[in-house]
Amino acid sequence: MSIVMAFLIGGLICLVGQLIMDLTPYKVTPAHILVGFVTGGAILSALGLYGPLVKIGGAGATIPISGFGHNLAQGTLEAVQAKGLLGAFSGGITAGAAGIAAAVIFGFTMAVLFNPRG
Amino acid sequence: MADNNKQAGPPKKPLTLAEQVKQQKQTYDQQAYQRLADSVKPRPRVVVNALNAFWIGGSISALAQVITLVFTSAGLNTRDAASATVIIMVFIGAFLTGLGIYDEIGKVAGAGSIIPITGFANSIVAPAMEYKREGFVFGVAARMFNIAGPVLVYGFIVSVLIGLIAYFLK
Amino acid sequence: MxxxxxxxxxxxxxxxxxxxxxxxxxxxxxxxxxxxxxxxxxxxxxxxxxxxxxxxxxxxxxxxxxxxxxxxxxxxxxxxxxxxxxxxxxxxxxxxxxxxxxxxxxxxxxxxxxxxxxxxxxxxxxxxxxxxxxxxxxxxxxxxxxxxxxxxxxxxxxxxxxxxxxxxxxxxxxxxxPAGNGPRITHATIGRVLDVGIKDPNDMGSAMAPAAVDTIVRHFQDTGRGPVDYDLIITGDLGRVGHEIATKLLGEQKYDVSKNYSDCGILIFDHERQDTHAGGSGCACSAVVFAGHLMGKLNDGTYKRILGVGTGALLSPTATQQGESIPGIGHGVVIEKL
Structure with a gap:
């Protein structure tokens, strides 16, 4: 069941992104979509709106890049509770650390191992 | 179109350089031209694209959910399982990019393969591979963050702002 | 003078x-x-x-x-x-x-x-x-x-x-x-840089079409010729979008090119089968279509006289990112098998 919900929620988030790309002028590139979704996810999360989506959708809400924003926001909020002002700076990046490190390590490894095919 | 094919005697008043340039130019009303171009341009297939983004984005998410379930059943708590899933998904995205498969998925899926974290990995690996010929410092390492850099910059800015707001509202 | x-x-x-x-x-x-x-x-x-x-x-x-x-x-x-x-x-x-x-x-x-x-x-x-x-x-x-x-x-x-x-x-x-066997270049009409305010770098056909049309029209005016004087009028890489726009713009100026006007960007790929969207582009597009396909047709007598217009979108990634529109140019050359 949770797999079906992940499919639906994840699919819907992507569908919204696709509509934004197709229905707005050409200037909206994939980079803009990623930036928009990460900040959007963080803001929705801080407002308490993304959490419920994660409850329903599981990976369907955490795997889209908006889930990364959610992760950053929640990490920050928790760290502010625990450590105060210092947490505002360290919390988000700490929470996102695993994903970022994985992206850098795997990104670098793949770049060393493979050549683009064109 | 000025009909300046035949020179019918000298002009009464010599034109200024700016006027000559203007007369030379075949000018188009930019808005009217844009309308003409828009009437000719093929539209993106909005419905087909949206459906493809939906099912492919959904499938990537469903796969991630399966991986999460495997991790939780192996005894990880929800948060660690989510982190581990992210790492696995980043690996999958990076690996498929290395194999030259992810861009083929992207042609069909559009946002369906950009928005999932696998797309974030793709946006890191694609330039890193591409610019390997420019060296490991200015090529791979510098170009790696072409798209991922802005994502991290704005993600961090927003998260710190959220933290500051939360701190001062407390 | x-x-x-x-x-x-x-x-x-x-x-x-x-x-x-x-x-x-x-x-x-x-x-x-x-x-x-x-x-x-x-x-x-x-x-x-x-x-x-x-x-x-x-x-x-x-x-x-x-x-x-x-x-x-x-x-x-x-x-x-x-x-x-x-x-x-x-x-x-x-x-x-x-x-x-x-x-x-x-x-x-x-x-x-x-x-x-x-x-x-x-x-x-x-x-x-x-x-x-x-x-x-x-x-x-x-x-x-x-x-x-x-x-x-x-x-x-x-x-x-x-x-x-x-x-x-x-x-x-x-x-x-200067001499030898083969088609000859009889005329050349050098293009003017024309900018119609198109900013989308994924839509170069629209950006270049007016420049190609400008060159074709000036060529006709200068030589007193018209579309009927050519077996083929062919633009470089306007693609399907630019080709349609150019046909319309020429029509507006009373030049009917519906029968003998084509574009190298359309000819070089099968856009359905090869997933090339609006067609081919790039320096090589007009170059290889001319040097291969069109030369063949000139040499075997299918075409006696063609007007080729090489089209260029004079943009750069920097200019595009800074929000500049895309200037276009078209150089016309008449090639004739005498």
Whole structure:
């Protein structure tokens, strides 16, 4: 069941992104979509709106890049509770650390191992 | 179109350089031209694209959910399982990019393969591979963050702002 | 005071029309599979062409095309007075580096995708002016080098909009002489840079169409000719979008080109089968279609007189990112089999 919900929620988030790309002028590139979704996810999360989506959708809400924003926001909020002002700076990046490190390590490894095919 | 094919005697008043340039130019009303171009341009297939983004984005998410379930059943708590899933998904995205498969998925899926974290990995690996010929410092390492850099910059800015707001509202 | 070899305001009429003695083409695998695949001299089976980078592959294609055209004319590199060449890469490195190894006096050109026609017009002037005996005009483009310079890394998973065009991988070379067998260049109408305010770099057909139309109309006015005087009017790489716009714009000026107007970007790929959206583009697009397909048709008598208009979008990634619109240009050349 949770797999079906992940499919639906994840699919819907992507569908919204696709509509934004197709229905707005050409200037909206994939980079803009990623930036928009990460900040959007963080803001929705801080407002308490993304959490419920994660409850329903599981990976369907955490795997889209908006889930990364959610992760950053929640990490920050928790760290502010625990450590105060210092947490505002360290919390988000700490929470996102695993994903970022994985992206850098795997990104670098793949770049060393493979050549683009064109 | 000025009909300046035949020179019918000298002009009464010599034109200024700016006027000559203007007369030379075949000018188009930019808005009217844009309308003409828009009437000719093929539209993106909005419905087909949206459906493809939906099912492919959904499938990537469903796969991630399966991986999460495997991790939780192996005894990880929800948060660690989510982190581990992210790492696995980043690996999958990076690996498929290395194999030259992810861009083929992207042609069909559009946002369906950009928005999932696998797309974030793709946006890191694609330039890193591409610019390997420019060296490991200015090529791979510098170009790696072409798209991922802005994502991290704005993600961090927003998260710190959220933290500051939360701190001062407390 | 008027120049003896000019007609009308902007058109050159050559006194002794220079002859296109030989042409040579090298194309990539995708172009080889396209509808014109059998008109090319050489189809490479890998976009790296045995080199480490695509930039080197592009350069090698250009070198091969130039060497091939010289060999076809049974000449040696030292017989060539000038090499006029260009490409799309920053500082036209393909042409510069190819010229480095060829050792022919070299004039580098940049006309974006119109470079082949710019080169042919200049070569004809050099020859008819008596400044040269043998001139080679050549250019190249490569899908992967253009993609990484102008758009995204090739492995980035992005969707191309339906107006996007596919940069042709290939190189074309044309060898011209004052006399000999082959079609002749009788007229040239040099293009003006026209900007109609299009800013979308994925829609270059719309950006370039008015410049092509401007050149065609000026050519007709200068020469007193019309569409019926040509077996074929062919633009460089307007693609399907630009072709339709150009047809309409010419129609508005009372030139009916519905029967004999085509575009190299449409001819070179089968857009349904090859997923090339609005068609081909790049310097090599008009170059290899002219040097392969059109030369074949001129030599076998299918076409007696054609007006080719090489079209170029004079944009750069920097200008685009800074929000500048895309200027276009079109150089017209009349090629006639006398």
């Amino acid at each position: 008027s120049a003896p070899k000019r007609v009308g305001q902007h058109t050159i009429q050559f006194a002794n029309p220079p002859v296109i003695v030989a042409t040579a083409t090298v194309v990539g695998p995708k172009e080889g599979e396209g509808p014109l695949g059998n008109t090319f001299d050489m189809v490479i089976d890998d976009s790296y062409f045995g080199e480490e980078t695509w930039e080197k592959a592009e350069r090698k294609m250009l070198e091969e095309a130039v060497k091939m055209v010289i060999a076809k004319a049974q000449l040696k590199p030292q017989d060539i007075d000038y090499l006029l060449a260009g490409d799309l890469l920053n500082q036209t490195i393909s042409a510069n580096y190819a010229a480095r190894s060829l050792g022919i006096p070299f004039l580098g050109l940049y006309g974006a995708c119109s470079t082949m026609y710019e080169g042919m017009a200049l070569a004809a002037m050099l020859i008819d002016g008596g400044f040269a005996h043998h001139v080679v005009a050549a250019c190249s483009s490569h899908y992967d080098t253009a993609e990484r310079q102008y758009r995204f890394p090739t492995e980035q998973g992005v969707q191309r909009p339906p107006t996007a065009q596919w940069t042709v991988t290939g190189a074309g070379a044309v060898l011209m002489a």
